[in-house]
Ligand SMILES: Nc1nc2c(ncn2[C@@H]2O[C@H](COP(=O)(O)OP(=O)(O)OP(=O)(O)O)[C@@H](O)[C@H]2O)c(=O)[nH]1
């Protein structure tokens with residue numbers, strides 16, 4: 001066996017079955033995971049920094065997973081500095097609500113969002129102006145993989161960072177990455193003209209190196225998604241994820257203000273322009289957050305009542321721990337654990353949901 005070597009930390013750029021492609025310096029090594037890491041249940045994902053050993057061997061090994069700075073759950077990628085929310089202006093149609101949901105999810109994860117409006121060659125000027133007004137508080141790029149418009153700005157935005165492109169299927173994420181790195185030929189798919197939706201062409205997250213004017217950066221292509229659940233917020237917290245509310249937050253007459261009533265008590269309502277799609281969507285999201293919050297509260301009191309009835313104290317603690325430690329576990333494993341704990345015949349799907357905090361991640 002080789003002895004550990006210094007400075008052999010690399011970046012996981014792709015995973016296929018049990019093999020990981022790890023970039024180190026100018027090279028990419030196809031590696032396997034050391035057995036003890038596998039046994040410890042380490043879940044290595046694209047974006048992870050790992051320590052390699054046995055570089056000269058036919059199959060180098062990942063000996064250690066280095067500490068993560070951040071984890072995004074959907075798309076599943078570690079250590080990204082920013083999330084580029086890709087939305088086409090047409091084919092599929094521009095969808096402000098999906099942008100607002102993604103912005104909320106990204107900000108909630110503590111990551112930096114950048115709005116990237118794609119297919120700018122199909123853009124009508126009125127829509128372009130409207131988008132710029134609505135999303136003025138966010139970094140925003142307009143790009144076209146077709147005409148090349150805006151690609152230099154995009155390259156600039158990607159330098160010296162690790163980024164991920166996230167968005168619906170068919171908006172042109174893979175097409176953009178292909179344009180950014182001429183060596184790539186990632187598969188792209190047609191948009192269904194009738195439905196205006198993509199074909200879910202990309203199936204796995206993969207990182208690609210982009211070079212520009214002597215600098216470099218990494219960008220992850222990712223599978224498109226259609227549904228996006230909201231993070232488990234308290235209704236009163238939602239406004240904290242609206243940077244346009246920030247100058248007035250804390251100045252409303254009541255501390256638990258939801259910024260929805262034009263009654264003179266709300267400083268946010270008085271301060272912002274409420275005649276916007278952003279604000280209209282805020283009210284819709286607030287409604288959804290309130291409903292989900294109520295459902296969570298109802299199911300957690302139901303869970304508690306069932307737990308008290310069905311299991312003893314030690315087992316009860318084990319179940320409650322699932323709520324906090326369960327993040328890394330699969331739904332199936334959680335279900336098996338729950339089955340071990342007691343007679344859970346009475347547990348319905350809704351209650352299982354409350355034990356599975358991964359569900360609301362994007
Ligand atoms: N007009 C125009 N069409 C584009 C542009 N970029 C991509 N397309 C087309 O949009 C379709 C979908 O592109 P993809 O790159 O596969 O989209 P994706 O976001 O990777 O989709 P998934 O992998 O399914 O998530 C393809 O037919 C592309 O040719 C663009 O800038 N302008």
Ligand SMILES: [Mg+2]
Pocket residue numbers: 173174175187188201202221222223224
């Ligand atoms: Mg794709």
Ligand SMILES: [Zn+2]
Pocket residue numbers: 252257258259260265266267268269
């Ligand atoms: Zn208010």
